[in-house]
Amino acid sequence: MQNPVNVPLNDAVLALAFVGDLSMGQPTDHSLRTARLASSLAAEAGGSIPDRVAASQVALLRWSGCTANASGFEQLLGDDVAGRDAMLTLTLPAFDGQARAGILPLAQIHCEVSGDIASMLGLGAEVEAGLRNVFEAYDGNGMPGRIGHPHVPPVVYHVALASDLEILSRAHGIDTALAYIAGFANARYPAALVALVSQHAKAWLEALESAPLLAEIAALPGHGATEVALPLVGDVIDLKLPWLAGHSRQVAELAKVSAAMQGFDADLQNCLYRAGLIHGVGRAALPNRLWNNPGRLPASDWERVRLMPYWTFRAARHFRQLGAEAELASYAYERLDGSGYYRGLAGDALSGAQRTLAVSTAWVALRSRRPWRAAHSYDDAAVLLRSEAAQGRFDGQIVEATLAAARGDKVRALPSRSSVSLSERETEVLRQISLGESNKEVARTLAISPSTVRTHVENIFRKLECSTRAAATLKAFTLGLL
Incomplete structure (x- = not known):
């Protein structure tokens, strides 16, 4: 590839x-x-x-x-x-x-x-x-x-x-x-x-x-060597929970830039990028209520959550050219002290690439809104991540490389321009509805009326040629609008 x-x-x-x-x-x-x-x-x-x-x-x-x-x-x-x-x-x-x-x-x-x-x-x-x-x-x-x-x-x-x-x-x-x-x-x-x-x-x-x-x-004819964009798969995975929109792309991009800052070769950088896009495959096996629960999960539910990366690992056998990436993706929730899942590996048993993916996944989660909390600021998330490293759960050097990547110390290429043109306000509305907000919630967030939000949503649907918010979200990420 x-x-x-x-x-x-x-x-x-x-x-x-x-x-x-x-x-x-x-x-x-x-x-x-x-x-x-x-x-x-x-x-x-x-x-x-x-x-x-x-x-x-x-x-x-x-x-x-x-x-x-x-x-x-x-x-x-x-x-x-x-x-x-x-x-x-x-x-x-x-x-x-x-x-x-x-x-x-x-x-x-x-x-x-x-x-x-x-x-x-x-x-x-x-x-x-x-x-x-x-x-x-x-x-x-x-x-x-x-x-x-x-x-x-x-x-x-x-x-x-x-x-x-x-x-x-x-x-x-x-x-x-x-x-x-x-x-x-x-x-x-x-x-x-x-x-x-x-x-x-x-x-x-x-x-x-x-x-x-x-x-x-x-x-079979039609299942041959034609190549397609893998980010689409990550976008489909993320549709399971509205507040996950764009999560897999962010993990993939951050892991790749962090790897570059650590001096990983181009092949390993690209492998990390692809692994980041599919690291959430296993989430599909678990009911949404587990991810939406703001409180402490009972032991039985927590055991189910720990199987998420196992199902990602199981996906590896279905691929001819993505098997290595799917296996790497299944290490996204391992921790250096052995407290991670599903394998519970520790120390030298975890490679630099596996540690990098784990840190990138944690960082993106900290910087993203969840139903039970607001997104952490850069500074607050950095404090939390460094604290995890101090307690032996993350590699401190990789944490610093990831924080530098998240700061933008390395410039990434801009996405290609889409043929679909949205106004600045339409883009703001699209970003909010992609995260699962209702028209009333968008109106409060952007300080506009619900009827104005409804008009923007209708314009967005017309321009993207779709009729549901899920389809609009998928198309927006594919076209680079979000």
């Missing part, structure tokens, strides 16, 4: 699939298995190679919008991860009318964000249309547009059937899965495709157990 910002398309897609599986409470090979099943169904239905590729890509990215509506599912279900797993496995109690109404805007956010991701990755019109309509149904009772047959893209049916088959056969057995699917013939899915699934499901599921899924998907 010559350009540290870019990674192979396949690695980016697989990273987003991994995050999606964690967000939905699914096994980390769920999307891979679904992609294989969807590709097989598309082929059996007479689809071309491009149809099979589209089915695979839509299946891998089907849950890529899940971080964007995690906060909404936290409010609706309490536990956004376990709750969505219960939805998929049909173990969630039936929604009342108010809850059903609450699902629609969450589906809209999901579909807009995942469609935008496909567009940013350059995956083509068929994949983008599939993701923007991924919850639509044959009979028009899907979401969010209720468009129905014949307007639903065929790839939506291929992926929906594959996903339901994979999840329900695993959760309840193949006979129950097929009975459930048959009950929605010409309702959720076309009857002809239901018949094909009923005929071939057992053979397809058996083949999954011996198939080298990663290698097979990587070999």
Whole structure:
């Protein structure tokens, strides 16, 4: 990888699939298995190679919008991860009318964000249309547009059937899965495709157990050497919590500059940059309530938090060219005195790069607002970080290099200019809504009226060609507007 910002398309897609599986409470090979099943169904239905590729890509990215509506599912279900797993496995109690109404805007956010991701990755019109309509149904009772047959893209049916088959056969057995699917013939899915699934499901599921899924998907046309920008993956990860907007980019940039100040070679600087972008992968596995809790977590919850970098480490096996970065990323919360997690390593067991990433991650957190506290000033955060070093948790020399980098002692290249032009006030409003503030909160922060905020938000949506705040946030970071 010559350009540290870019990674192979396949690695980016697989990273987003991994995050999606964690967000939905699914096994980390769920999307891979679904992609294989969807590709097989598309082929059996007479689809071309491009149809099979589209089915695979839509299946891998089907849950890529899940971080964007995690906060909404936290409010609706309490536990956004376990709750969505219960939805998929049909173990969630039936929604009342108010809850059903609450699902629609969450589906809209999901579909807009995942469609935008496909567009940013350059995956083509068929994949983008599939993701923007991924919850639509044959009979028009899907979401969010209720468009129905014949307007639903065929790839939506291929992926929906594959996903339901994979999840329900695993959760309840193949006979129950097929009975459930048959009950929605010409309702959720076309009857002809239901018949094909009923005929071939057992053979397809058996083949999954011996198939080298990663290698097979990587070999499909369209999953080749094209490179895409890795910061997009970090932005999608950060959408899980509104107050995390831009967090992964800040950690990545700070770690790289700190490494340069310490004299690390260019390859290691770039590795740290990429590791910073993906160090939050494992956060998707944990419910938002853990991160939003302002008080002391009970021991059971704290043990779950300590597994966050473990899940980041597990992501390494899904990548061909990002494996080293994912492993490095999993050291972001280790401490020199052994009090960190998940490994609890200490002293010389932690390399300079691992120590640098840990300090950079801590600094960005201290300088950022959280639901339970304001952002620390530079001076206050520096005192806290130096205190941690004095107590043996951070490397003192690396702390000083990081503080110098944060001061701007080394000038970074300016981001390229975006073709989208926002006014200074629109940029201020966008920055506030990207952090999860309501119109009233933005109005108080900027000392303007809520109606003025609403007008600015409408202008921002129009210029960014989006209709949800999550999509606006994702596009703003991708375009360098924030």
